[in-house]
Amino acid sequence: MPVVSQKTFTLSKDVTWLLIVCQGTNLLTLFQELTSWMLAVLALCLCWQVLMVHYQKERPPGSVMAIFALGGCLVLIISGVELGLLSAMLHLLCFSYVLKALEIQGRGDFYLVVLLGFFLLVSALIFQQDLQFTLAILLLLLLNISLLLSYFSSRRPGAGTLKSSGLLIVHSIPLAIVLFVIFPRLSPFWQVPMAKTSATGLSESVAPGDIASLALSDKLAFRANFDRVRPDYSQLYWRTLVLENYNGRRWQMAPEYKSKLKQIFIDPLSGQVRPGERKLSYQVIAEASFKKWLFALDLATLPAETKGSQQIIQLPDYSLRSRKPLTKAVSYRVDTYPDAPLDLQIPGHIIRRNLDYPPGSNPKLVQEVFALRKAYADDSALVQAVLAHFNQAPFRYTLQPPLLNENSLDEFYFDTRAGFCVHYASTFAFMMRVAGIPARLVTGYLGGEHNPQGEYYSIYQYDAHAWVEIWQPGKGWHRVDPTAAVNPERVENGLSALLLQEQSRLSGDFFSLQRLKQFAWLNELRLQLDAIDYQWTRLVLGYSAARQYRLLSSWFGRLVPWKVVVIITGTIMITLVLLWWLYRRNSSQEVRDPGLVLYRQALDLLTEKGLEKPLPQTAKVFAGQLALQRPEIAAIFNEITQTFEKLSYQPLSAAEQKTSLARMQVLLSQFKRLLKPLK
Numbered sequence: 008m009p010v011v012s013q014k015t016f017t018l019s020k021d022v023t024w025l026l027i028v029c030q031g032t033n034l035l036t037l038f039q040e041l042t043s044w045m046l047a048v049l050a051l052c053l054c055w056q057v058l059m060v061h062y063q064k065e066r067p068p069g070s071v072m073a074i075f076a077l078g079g080c081l082v083l084i085i086s087g088v089e090l091g092l093l094s095a096m097l098h099l100l101c102f103s104y105v106l107k108a109l110e111i112q113g114r115g116d117f118y119l120v121v122l123l124g125f126f127l128l129v130s131a132l133i134f135q136q137d138l139q140f141t142l143a144i145l146l147l148l149l150l151n152i153s154l155l156l157s158y159f160s161s162r163r164p165g166a167g168t169l170k171s172s173g174l175l176i177v178h179s180i181p182l183a184i185v186l187f188v189i190f191p192r193l194s195p196f197w198q199v200p201m202a203k204t205s206a207t208g209l210s211e212s213v214a215p216g217d218i219a220s221l222a223l224s225d226k227l228a229f230r231a232n233f234d235r236v237r238p239d240y241s242q243l244y245w246r247t248l249v250l251e252n253y254n255g256r257r258w259q260m261a262p263e264y265k266s267k268l269k270q271i272f273i274d275p276l277s278g279q280v281r282p283g284e285r286k287l288s289y290q291v292i293a294e295a296s297f298k299k300w301l302f303a304l305d306l307a308t309l310p311a312e313t314k315g316s317q318q319i320i321q322l323p324d325y326s327l328r329s330r331k332p333l334t335k336a337v338s339y340r341v342d343t344y345p346d347a348p349l350d351l352q353i354p355g356h357i358i359r360r361n362l363d364y365p366p367g368s369n370p371k372l373v374q375e376v377f378a379l380r381k382a383y384a385d386d387s388a389l390v391q392a393v394l395a396h397f398n399q400a401p402f403r404y405t406l407q408p409p410l411l412n413e414n415s416l417d418e419f420y421f422d423t424r425a426g427f428c429v430h431y432a433s434t435f436a437f438m439m440r441v442a443g444i445p446a447r448l449v450t451g452y453l454g455g456e457h458n459p460q461g462e463y464y465s466i467y468q469y470d471a472h473a474w475v476e477i478w479q480p481g482k483g484w485h486r487v488d489p490t491a492a493v494n495p496e497r498v499e500n501g502l503s504a505l506l507l508q509e510q511s512r513l514s515g516d517f518f519s520l521q522r523l524k525q526f527a528w529l530n531e532l533r534l535q536l537d538a539i540d541y542q543w544t545r546l547v548l549g550y551s552a553a554r555q556y557r558l559l560s561s562w563f564g565r566l567v568p569w570k571v572v573v574i575i576t577g578t579i580m581i582t583l584v585l586l587w588w589l590y591r592r593n594s595s596q597e598v599r600d601p602g603l604v605l606y607r608q609a610l611d612l613l614t615e616k617g618l619e620k621p622l623p624q625t626a627k628v629f630a631g632q633l634a635l636q637r638p639e640i641a642a643i644f645n646e647i648t649q650t651f652e653k654l655s656y657q658p659l660s661a662a663e664q665k666t667s668l669a670r671m672q673v674l675l676s677q678f679k680r681l682l683k684p685l686k
Contacts (some may be wrong), residue, residue: 018117018158023060025154026120027053030108032147033124034101036131036140042090045098048079052105059109072110079106097130114623117158124151136295136335137227138543139536149173159623178589182582189559189578191571192552208296209247209450209471212259215411215419215430218450222406222427224468228452229293229302230541232463238287238304240454241498242345244474244486245302245466247451249324253440255365256413258433258448264322280306280347287343292544295335301327302451302466305486306347310340324447325349338549349476349484353445361445361478364437371417372434376441386444386479390487393438397431397492400424404494428497431489432473445478449486454501460538470501602654605671609647612682626652640681647674 018026034041034049041049059066079102087095104123111117128144128151152172208228210217229245250258288310293301301319307327309319319339320328329337383389401424408426411418416434419426432448439446453472455464474488491498560566563574610620618636620629630648634641650671654664 018111020060022154022157023056025150025157026108027056027060029124029147029151029154030056030105030120032150033127034104036128036144036147037097037101037134040094040097040134041101042086042098044082045101049101049105052109056105056108066110066112069110072106076106093133100127100130121151121155124154133334134295136544136548138540141543145176149176152176182585185578185582187547187550188555189574191575192550192555208298208468209300211248211250212257213250213429213433213448213450213473214257215416215426215433216408218427218429218471218473222469222471226468227294228296228466228468228470229291230463230465230544231289231291231302231455232461233287233289236287237457238345240500242304243452243454243464244304244472244488245452245455246305246307246326246449247300247302248449249322249326249476250448250450251324251360253364253437253448255368258436261324261360264324280308280344284344285346287345288340289343290338290340290545292336292338292541292549293333296333299329299332301329301337301339303327303341304343304345306344306349308342308344310342336544336548338545338551348482350478351481351483353478353483358445358478361447362440362443364440369415369417369437372420372438373441375420376438379438380442386442389442390439390444390477393435394487394489394492397435397489402426402431402493404490404497428473428490431493432475435487435489436475439475439477447476447484449474449476453498458534458538458541460534461541463541465537465541600655601668602651602671605668605675606647606651609644609675609678612679613644616682616685637685640678640685643674643678643681647671647678650674 031053038046055067058064080099083090083095083098083102090098100123104120104127107116107123108120111120125148128147131144132141149169149172152175153168156168156171231245248260251261252259287304291302303326305325307321307325309321309327318330320330322328327341379389379392383392403425404427405425406427408419408430409423411423416437419430420434429448429450436446436448450471450473452466452470453474454470455466457464472490474486474490476484477487478484488498556566559574563570606626613619613633618633624632626648630641630645633644650667653659654667654671659667
């Protein structure tokens with residue numbers, strides 16, 4: 008009767024503790040994507056496991072687990088609509104991960120928990136892919152592989168298993184690089200569903216106060232690298248959304264642009280750009296936002312290679328848009344003609360839309376504009392008069408403006424006089440419309456942080472900004488930023504020192520980027536790390552199918568189907584040869600361990616007699632179980648086991664190793680004679 012048949016599945020205490028640690032750290036990678044109630048459930052399950060191990064309690068009854076599982080699934084179903092498909096799936100994955108660990112009954116259950124841990128780490132990369140986070144995921148991968156190795160190892164989890172896990176990862180890196188560069192970058196067979204809470208950045212509709220809350224975020228929005236000339240900070244108006252519809256409370260994107268995104272494409276070069284016009288060329292790397300809008304300076308045009316991809320379109324309001332939500336970092340090139348006019352001629356329905364405002368909205372402000380119009384018949388003079396009033400009256404620029412009753416512009420202009428960019432832009436655009444000047448709100452980003460380590464700009468969410476475009480005959484659409492009249496430093500250099508202090512206080516983030524800027528050496532280190540992350544994003548995350556095609560074409564010439572087949576087949580064959588060589592190398596290294604060779608010979612003799620050692624079982628435990636099965640051979644096999652463990656795990660001198668090997672050979676000869684009469 009084989010020993011393995013009497014062995015019940017158990018995890019050692021060390022492996023169980025390591026499993027709990029792996030679960031806790033794996034779940035931390037998705038901390039920001041989980042709701043508070045799910046975090047509480049996960050914490051409860053982990054504490055339950057800790058108590059079970061500490062007090063050596065049995066796993067909970069099946070009925071309790073069934074009730075707990077059904078209750079959790081019911082809550083997920085109820086909240087699924089609010090969470091969105093992606094977030095609901097993620098919550099279910101995390102819930103299954105901790106719940107399954109409470110009822111491990113066999114080796115298959117343990118393998119499933121470990122596999123769920125690996126899947127959880129991969130899922131975390133959906134939401135964040137920067138270099139620092141990827142390295143953290145790699146370290147957690149190392150820990151999870153150590154968990155798996157610890158289950159099969161007779162040693163306690165520690166430096167030994169971590170070293171073995173590290174070697175496995177190091178050996179896999181060359182293969183991963185080759186496959187990354189060579190293997191075709193196929194489009195996904197399905198679209199990753201978007202969570203309702205995952206979208207970040209600007210919104211399709213804004214009201215006074217919206218961007219002020221966004222300005223508290225240190226999250227990276229995009230990066231831009233200019234080919235040659237870098238424009239001044241005050242010229243870095245990154246156009247994102249154009250909002251033309253105003254309902255008295257909010258500004259929204261024109262419905263016709265949202266409904267025809269797949270058909271619209273314009274070429275702004277036609278009739279707009281004069282020969283010899285000044286041009287800025289640059290590359291933009293937009294971070295994952297789960298939204299479709301992109302970023303560019305005016306007047307933006309798409310180079311031939313960008314147009315050819317058919318993944319980026321340009322709307323008639325000159326904003327850029329991706330055909331699919333940005334679920335990962337996206338790189339694209341843009342040409343900008345900063346001196347070119349925008350729409351010297353526009354159709355009547357566009358003029359009417361940008362003159363429209365709700366009747367009865369903000370009556371005091373309407374009367375103010377009527378009085379200004381009587382005093383200033385010239386449009387340009389009226390514009391300057393409004394800006395002068397913003398500059399001279401006691402208006403205040405702040406990230407924490409007072410709440411307005413139904414976003415009343417009357418209340419802001421005449422009473423509170425404290426607001427952020429949207430307050431001033433919304434008020435100014437409304438006043439222009441009342442005065443008969445077509446006006447629209449533009450939201451995007453202003454400025455950016457120049458990184459001298461990589462000669463690029465990093466634009467963060469706190470750089471979000473809103474300004475106004477007015478249309479005048481002979482000038483077309485041109486930018487007017489009321490913020491420049493209220494807070495000139497914001498337009499020339501970014502947030503003022505006072506606003507930076509206000510942002511740091513309101514964000515409540517002790518590790519805010521703004522806090523690091525106060526220390527020169529920490530800020531220098533931050534810029535260097537950011538430059539490394541920029542290269543990671545540009546070279547790795549930005550490695551698209553088009554870039555792969557250009558790279559392989561430069562290596563192998565024009566790519567035709569038979570060349571692609573040869574490249575892929577050759578890569579696979581080389582990979583298999585390398586794996587075979589590594590296997591043979593490891594096998595030959597194991598054979599050179601004479602103690603292990605002699606011990607395996609003893610195990611082979613037992614296998615012939617139907618006494619096979621289970622793979623995950625330690626040598627000492629197996630010797631103890633063999634003593635119960637065959638006490639007549641237990642003494643000599645126990646001595647063989649002790650000698651083997653002495654050779655494997657104890658520091659011995661050369662003379663001691665020689666003596667132990669000689670003794671083990673004698674014991675093996677005696678063991679062979681002892682086993683011969685057994686059936």
